[in-house]
Amino acid sequence: MRFVLAIGTTETASIDGISAAGASPDAVAHTPAADAEITAYGRLIHAPTVPVSPTGCPTPAIVTRAVRDCTAFDLLTMDAGLESPTAAPTVTVAGTPGRDIREPEPVPAAPAAFGAARDLAGELPDAEVYIGESIPGGTTTALGVLTALGEPFEVSSSLPENPIDRKRDIVATGLDASGLDPGDAAGDPIRAARLMGDPVLAAIAGCTVGAIDSGAAVTLAGGTQMLAVAALVRHAGRSSRLTLATTPFVAADPTIDIEAATAALEVDLAITDPGFPQADHPALQRYRAGEAKEGVGMGGALHLAERAGIPMARVRDRTTTLYDRLVGSNGS
Amino acid sequence: MRFVLAIGTTETASIDGISAAGASPDAVAHTPAADAEITAYGRLIHAPTVPVSPTGCPTPAIVTRAVRDCTAFDLLTMDAGLESPTAAPTVTVAGTPGRDIREPEPVPAAPAAFGAARDLAGELPDAEVYIGESIPGGTTTALGVLTALGEPFEVSSSLPENPIDRKRDIVATGLDASGLDPGDAAGDPIRAARLMGDPVLAAIAGCTVGAIDSGAAVTLAGGTQMLAVAALVRHAGRSSRLTLATTPFVAADPTIDIEAATAALEVDLAITDPGFPQADHPALQRYRAGEAKEGVGMGGALHLAERAGIPMARVRDRTTTLYDRLVGSNGS
Numbered sequence: 001m002r003f004v005l006a007i008g009t010t011e012t013a014s015i016d017g018i019s020a021a022g023a024s025p026d027a028v029a030h031t032p033a034a035d036a037e038i039t040a041y042g043r044l045i046h047a048p049t050v051p052v053s054p055t056g057c058p059t060p061a062i063v064t065r066a067v068r069d070c071t072a073f074d075l076l077t078m079d080a081g082l083e084s085p086t087a088a089p090t091v092t093v094a095g096t097p098g099r100d101i102r103e104p105e106p107v108p109a110a111p112a113a114f115g116a117a118r119d120l121a122g123e124l125p126d127a128e129v130y131i132g133e134s135i136p137g138g139t140t141t142a143l144g145v146l147t148a149l150g151e152p153f154e155v156s157s158s159l160p161e162n163p164i165d166r167k168r169d170i171v172a173t174g175l176d177a178s179g180l181d182p183g184d185a186a187g188d189p190i191r192a193a194r195l196m197g198d199p200v201l202a203a204i205a206g207c208t209v210g211a212i213d214s215g216a217a218v219t220l221a222g223g224t225q226m227l228a229v230a231a232l233v234r235h236a237g238r239s240s241r242l243t244l245a246t247t248p249f250v251a252a253d254p255t256i257d258i259e260a261a262t263a264a265l266e267v268d269l270a271i272t273d274p275g276f277p278q279a280d281h282p283a284l285q286r287y288r289a290g291e292a293k294e295g296v297g298m299g300g301a302l303h304l305a306e307r308a309g310i311p312m313a314r315v316r317d318r319t320t321t322l323y324d325r326l327v328g329s330n331g332s
Numbered sequence: 333m334r335f336v337l338a339i340g341t342t343e344t345a346s347i348d349g350i351s352a353a354g355a356s357p358d359a360v361a362h363t364p365a366a367d368a369e370i371t372a373y374g375r376l377i378h379a380p381t382v383p384v385s386p387t388g389c390p391t392p393a394i395v396t397r398a399v400r401d402c403t404a405f406d407l408l409t410m411d412a413g414l415e416s417p418t419a420a421p422t423v424t425v426a427g428t429p430g431r432d433i434r435e436p437e438p439v440p441a442a443p444a445a446f447g448a449a450r451d452l453a454g455e456l457p458d459a460e461v462y463i464g465e466s467i468p469g470g471t472t473t474a475l476g477v478l479t480a481l482g483e484p485f486e487v488s489s490s491l492p493e494n495p496i497d498r499k500r501d502i503v504a505t506g507l508d509a510s511g512l513d514p515g516d517a518a519g520d521p522i523r524a525a526r527l528m529g530d531p532v533l534a535a536i537a538g539c540t541v542g543a544i545d546s547g548a549a550v551t552l553a554g555g556t557q558m559l560a561v562a563a564l565v566r567h568a569g570r571s572s573r574l575t576l577a578t579t580p581f582v583a584a585d586p587t588i589d590i591e592a593a594t595a596a597l598e599v600d601l602a603i604t605d606p607g608f609p610q611a612d613h614p615a616l617q618r619y620r621a622g623e624a625k626e627g628v629g630m631g632g633a634l635h636l637a638e639r640a641g642i643p644m645a646r647v648r649d650r651t652t653t654l655y656d657r658l659v660g661s662n663g664s
Contacts, residue, residue: 072404088423089409089421091420091422120377123378
């Protein structure tokens with residue numbers, strides 16, 4: 001088993017009010033680099049701060065790393081368009097950040113990113129691959145891709161109040177700029193990612209296709225961004241079995257019926273409850289309040305922990321220990 | 333514990349007759365990328381061939397990966413001047429290959445590589461760090477650095493017949509071109525690496541200094557190239573405890589008295605015998621014949637296996653299994 005984490009950026013994240021992946025717009029640019037360092041090392045190396053939402057919810061990377069501390073899963077981090085460098089070891093599959101999806105062609109690198117990630121995943125020795133992401137603004141680009149493909153699903157949010165109307169407006173502007181009507185990119189996932197997506201979506205779709213084609217079992221570790229990946233993979237003509245592993249926070253999101261959406265795409269759904277409601281730690285309370293919800297493969301990591309027989313109490317303990325070390329001391 | 337593998341290239345390797353790290357000069361350029369893929373994945377991904385010496389000795393990366401299969405050690409691969417890209421995840425500490433040491437300034441990037449590796453290693457969470465290398469031509473640049481520092485040690489070779497006179501001539505030409513007499517760079521390790529070394533030596537010296545300064549225990553995993561690193565670290569004014577973990581093949585090399593050399597630098601010496609003499613597999617026979625000897629941290633990996641209580645028979649079995657899979661099928 002190998003856990004692939006694709007990290008990147010899109011200028012879409014700098015549109016006011018759509019992302020909670022950082023305390024400030026300036027911090028958002030460093031979020032994927034910081035998430036990768038936390039997952040790789042359990043601490044920050046060069047990234048300036050631990051990603052925390054404006055309301056104080058810590059990055060789900062802490063949960064994913066907590067699981068990694070318990071299970072020692074193998075990690076492969078893909079740089080799919082980072083804006084600031086990371087000290088985590090990476091394989092580069094896309095060299096440039098995505099631009100704002102309100103531009104005509106926000107991701108010219110989409111075909112190359114898809115191809116590079118597909119070729120890499122196709123050569124991996126693993127019978128099983130989990131894939132997660134970190135890209136601020138990613139649910140908006142996910143909505144862009146789903147709409148371009150003609151898939152009727154809404155997307156979740158890392159904010160307590162999902163600015164879904166704002167996202168719909170942005171997507172409508174983007175479709176206009178790209179000369180697309182909803183559904184115009186059906187059957188052409190690379191076009192959907194190139195005109196309405198981000199480099200991480202392109203890379204993960206390619207990675208999934210490559211892994212599937214080499215006979216590996218793929219689990220998409222995440223929420224509605226991974227739902228968009230599942231849609232891209234189905235539109236690439238791959239009908240193989242696929243699992244989406246997410247959290248109860250995504251399942252409880254009223255914006256999206258994740259059960260119906262995965263069923264429509266013929267994707268198996270795994271929801272793993274970390275049991276945070278029983279906890280009284282401030283970090284866990286934020287998750288319980290429906291913030292962050294997903295990201296950095298949290299749902300997939302929890303699924304892995306469950307399969308490995310790790311008691312959730314151990315994952316929770318490890319999460320709070322890491323949180324106290326990372327946020328308490330600001331990671332240094 | 334973390335195992336750091338620094339990979340890179342120097343044009344010094346293309347001087348006729350000094351390196352066995354590849355079946356042909358063309359293949360040599362891909363050797364570090366291939367070694368990194370074998371260590372990271374247990375197979376090749378994009379690198380074209382498994383590195384094999386002109387006489388058929390397989391890369392020591394196979395032994396290091398065999399140990400990793402048994403112990404699952406954490407791996408951090410540093411790109412310190414690769415010529416061809418690798419599909420192994422890396423952190424880049426030097427962006428350009430080293431030039432021929434017969435030029436006046438073969439490694440302009442030495443100060444930057446030293447600094448980047450020092451800063452990264454200084455932030456690692458690990459109490460213990462092992463450091464290995466893969467750079468064809470590296471024993472010649474090691475001799476260059478040792479001579480520039482004024483250290484009287486000779487270097488080993490991956491060839492059965494060490495072309496030590498050839499290396500001395502090359503080093504003499506390089507010193508001339510750089511305007512140095514032997515010992516002129518004493519106390520200035522970055523100058524030694526910049527004028528007579530390679531980017532991997534600069535990076536590993538920086539990595540060792542950073543790890544030492546942060547309080548970590550460092551084991552240099554390798555032979556005479558790592559001896560040159562130990563000298564660089566001593567000339568950087570660090571007198572902390574340091575271990576060199578190598579193979580019996582280096583210890584048996586008549587060109588260098590590794591015991592006396594490590595003692596002179598106040599470095600602990602650990603020699604771990606993988607027991608290859610008892611084996612009858614063609615790959616193990618080549619090692620037994622004194623080819624390859626070291627590289628890709630083989631001696632350190634064997635040391636790790638011993639400390640972890642892994643029976644050497646298991647390491648040997650795993651080595652031959654990997655060899656048959658990688659070389660038998662050419663890695664695909």
